Amino acid sequence: MIPFKLTDEFLEHIETLILDQKDTGLQLLLEEVHYADIAEIVNELNTADATYIIKLLESDKTSDILTELDEDVRESILANLSTKEIAEELDELDTDDAADIVAELPQNIVQEVISELEDREHAKDIVDLLRYDEYSAGGLMAKELVKVNVNWNVLTCVKEMRAQAENVTRVHSIYVVDDEEKLKGRLSLKDLLTTSTKTHIKDVYIPKVDSVSVNEKPEEIAKIMSKYDLEAIPVVDEIGRLVGRITIDDIVDVIKDEADKDYQMAAGISQDVEADDSILDLTKARLPWLILGLFGGVGSATIMGTFEGVIKDHLSLLLFTPLIAAMAGNVGVQSSAIVVQGIANDDLKGSMVNRLIKEILLSALNGTILAIILFCFAWLIEGDVKMALAISISLIAVIIVAGIIGTFVPIFLHKRGIDPAIATGPFITTSNDIFGIIIYFSIAKMFL
Amino acid sequence: MIPFKLTDEFLEHIETLILDQKDTGLQLLLEEVHYADIAEIVNELNTADATYIIKLLESDKTSDILTELDEDVRESILANLSTKEIAEELDELDTDDAADIVAELPQNIVQEVISELEDREHAKDIVDLLRYDEYSAGGLMAKELVKVNVNWNVLTCVKEMRAQAENVTRVHSIYVVDDEEKLKGRLSLKDLLTTSTKTHIKDVYIPKVDSVSVNEKPEEIAKIMSKYDLEAIPVVDEIGRLVGRITIDDIVDVIKDEADKDYQMAAGISQDVEADDSILDLTKARLPWLILGLFGGVGSATIMGTFEGVIKDHLSLLLFTPLIAAMAGNVGVQSSAIVVQGIANDDLKGSMVNRLIKEILLSALNGTILAIILFCFAWLIEGDVKMALAISISLIAVIIVAGIIGTFVPIFLHKRGIDPAIATGPFITTSNDIFGIIIYFSIAKMFL
Numbered sequence: 097m098i099p100f101k102l103t104d105e106f107l108e109h110i111e112t113l114i115l116d117q118k119d120t121g122l123q124l125l126l127e128e129v130h131y132a133d134i135a136e137i138v139n140e141l142n143t144a145d146a147t148y149i150i151k152l153l154e155s156d157k158t159s160d161i162l163t164e165l166d167e168d169v170r171e172s173i174l175a176n177l178s179t180k181e182i183a184e185e186l187d188e189l190d191t192d193d194a195a196d197i198v199a200e201l202p203q204n205i206v207q208e209v210i211s212e213l214e215d216r217e218h219a220k221d222i223v224d225l226l227r228y229d230e231y232s233a234g235g236l237m238a239k240e241l242v243k244v245n246v247n248w249n250v251l252t253c254v255k256e257m258r259a260q261a262e263n264v265t266r267v268h269s270i271y272v273v274d275d276e277e278k279l280k281g282r283l284s285l286k287d288l289l290t291t292s293t294k295t296h297i298k299d300v301y302i303p304k305v306d307s308v309s310v311n312e313k314p315e316e317i318a319k320i321m322s323k324y325d326l327e328a329i330p331v332v333d334e335i336g337r338l339v340g341r342i343t344i345d346d347i348v349d350v351i352k353d354e355a356d357k358d359y360q361m362a363a364g365i366s367q368d369v370e371a372d373d374s375i376l377d378l379t380k381a382r383l384p385w386l387i388l389g390l391f392g393g394v395g396s397a398t399i400m401g402t403f404e405g406v407i408k409d410h411l412s413l414l415l416f417t418p419l420i421a422a423m424a425g426n427v428g429v430q431s432s433a434i435v436v437q438g439i440a441n442d443d444l445k446g447s448m449v450n451r452l453i454k455e456i457l458l459s460a461l462n463g464t465i466l467a468i469i470l471f472c473f474a475w476l477i478e479g480d481v482k483m484a485l486a487i488s489i490s491l492i493a494v495i496i497v498a499g500i501i502g503t504f505v506p507i508f509l510h511k512r513g514i515d516p517a518i519a520t521g522p523f524i525t526t527s528n529d530i531f532g533i534i535i536y537f538s539i540a541k542m543f544l
Numbered sequence: 545m546i547p548f549k550l551t552d553e554f555l556e557h558i559e560t561l562i563l564d565q566k567d568t569g570l571q572l573l574l575e576e577v578h579y580a581d582i583a584e585i586v587n588e589l590n591t592a593d594a595t596y597i598i599k600l601l602e603s604d605k606t607s608d609i610l611t612e613l614d615e616d617v618r619e620s621i622l623a624n625l626s627t628k629e630i631a632e633e634l635d636e637l638d639t640d641d642a643a644d645i646v647a648e649l650p651q652n653i654v655q656e657v658i659s660e661l662e663d664r665e666h667a668k669d670i671v672d673l674l675r676y677d678e679y680s681a682g683g684l685m686a687k688e689l690v691k692v693n694v695n696w697n698v699l700t701c702v703k704e705m706r707a708q709a710e711n712v713t714r715v716h717s718i719y720v721v722d723d724e725e726k727l728k729g730r731l732s733l734k735d736l737l738t739t740s741t742k743t744h745i746k747d748v749y750i751p752k753v754d755s756v757s758v759n760e761k762p763e764e765i766a767k768i769m770s771k772y773d774l775e776a777i778p779v780v781d782e783i784g785r786l787v788g789r790i791t792i793d794d795i796v797d798v799i800k801d802e803a804d805k806d807y808q809m810a811a812g813i814s815q816d817v818e819a820d821d822s823i824l825d826l827t828k829a830r831l832p833w834l835i836l837g838l839f840g841g842v843g844s845a846t847i848m849g850t851f852e853g854v855i856k857d858h859l860s861l862l863l864f865t866p867l868i869a870a871m872a873g874n875v876g877v878q879s880s881a882i883v884v885q886g887i888a889n890d891d892l893k894g895s896m897v898n899r900l901i902k903e904i905l906l907s908a909l910n911g912t913i914l915a916i917i918l919f920c921f922a923w924l925i926e927g928d929v930k931m932a933l934a935i936s937i938s939l940i941a942v943i944i945v946a947g948i949i950g951t952f953v954p955i956f957l958h959k960r961g962i963d964p965a966i967a968t969g970p971f972i973t974t975s976n977d978i979f980g981i982i983i984y985f986s987i988a989k990m991f992l
Contacts, residue, residue: 132771323580325793344792345773355803363881371886375906382878389874390914393867394921400863414862415848419841421866426837430830433811438819458823473842
């Protein structure tokens, strides 16, 4: 298949059809387009046009479109819908997606929307989900699942399952519970396809099943599901009762969001922004880190001022400060990135002391190679062996210290329960700039 | 569930059991441990002990362990196994995993291993998969799938499906093909659960199914599967025949690898390394970028030397070079990261000119705010309005140029078919350092 690509022409065509109120034309045109692609189109329309499309199409499709929209676009469309219209959309959605939308609604209309829901079981499930923290298994899970009682026979089981499956978009596993709803195990779909219909559940079910607690954090669930190649995982409450299930598509989103967040953090972007956000939003995300960098630079300038003595006699020392600062920054970012990734992937083993020793050896090796190259250049440019030596030896020291800071800070933050990713990017470059310059001038002072 | 956490004590316990050849103890101990967790243990053992574990356990478990091992560990274990033993492992694996392992084997034993495979159909499928580029849909797909002929009736269909399902770990969709094996559509599992057994296939199948070509790139498949929330996607050859399917667990690995790669690239790490790799491997990945940074620094020093005139009269200009370089670097990284992420997520819309205009406005806004802050500090420190003004105005210019470079370079590389991620990190900081310093001293020269 060729994935849908939204063109300006297509967008204009849609806008013209809306303007001319060609409803049949629009319906025909969008009939074959996937809801995720229609969401892409709607994201680009103004609110009036976007609302027009949502009101025009059938709610089994528009409900899915709504879940895929950018949050601000969805919000302004929903503001144009009546509580009854919103309830119709929610009736079509799985409980997890419906609960996410309800959580975004203005507080004063939530109750009305919920009372308008036609399917009362569905309404109850949505309300249940609202009480969980968005950032937990409870906040990610859906209530739709297929479960059977361990004491049933296969006949009852198949009958019950057929009824349940009507509400479940994708059947992954059939969960087995006891009379108290406690999760006991699972039946695989494969077993279902290959087992005779006369068997008893308790004789065929697999009494082992991975599950997560309702309070588990999304990243942990992502680690478990990707490590053990799971496509769905049941969620249990504090006493082991089956309360929902999480599917891999939601976890794929978690993995992508986590990766995006870490990447932006490393690049000095403090909020989740996209290239197409407004200049104001982008400034809000970028400026704080730039101000940090500015303070660092002012700090560096002030510190350099205190080394007046050695600077006056050896002016060309100053020519190499950008080099020293850049190397300190680069080494720090490399070290912290490796540690942050190690923590994220759970493959950081051994003690902190060992890790620091390794980083020191590594930095000493890199530093020595770089110092030899720098020595040749500095000698060539300055024609002063003593000066070239001072600069090169400083470089080794600066690289080692930068490596230590880059390794230590994220591990330390992680142990304190703070996201180590904040230690990457501008934070580490700025602090390493300052340390680098102090070390550089101190060593130069000793030498010269 | 509490995810398995490998402790030093547990590892030592395993090593002692191996040393004392307590086979039953080992088997009992590892029986309840998931293969992905055993792989974590085996990764930490020496080759002799690792081979001991693989030879001790049953091949239905060890084959899965092998697929999860680090590549170098797997390689050294396989070197200790006979071709017959390797074939036994492969017989247990799905075709995609088996083909991946065969592709890693020394060329001279491949034929022998394949001839030792017991299941000849399986052997044929593995050989088929070997001819695809590792980095394509063909390289990711497995041959195991459930397919039915559009002309069958449901009775034949169910019988055939039961036989096929025996070989398929997870049934996602039932694909419908015509007599020429061309993909026509699918049957959903849900339909299977809820439809009467008397129906004909051609009357119930869904004639629309997403598929990818064998030549499609993994990132594209990842985009398609995550955008459309697919858990499996069929793969078709050049004339539309169904040749395999890709499951979401493989795509989760692709997404994580891509994210890790971009992250490392932004941090100036040029090969895929982990925190626990050897110092030599880590140096190989880190040193090239550091050398680039070093050359940049030497370049900066040389350029600064050419501004001798203005420097002599205004020595304190030099105190602010680390600040200027750092700000140029930070802004460049921010801009390029947002563009690279926009490209990766396919949400970079509009022309390059518009994007550059936006970045210029954004940089001008950020730059002005930062310049005002810097002006106050510089005035305070230096007590010279003209000097403070020169430095602050340079900062605005430097930030705008850094933003333009950070935006332009990745878009340009992407248009040329080069991975834009290489434009992040040290590449952008180093070039921006140099441009920043040229701009800074040029403006200062004009002003002072």
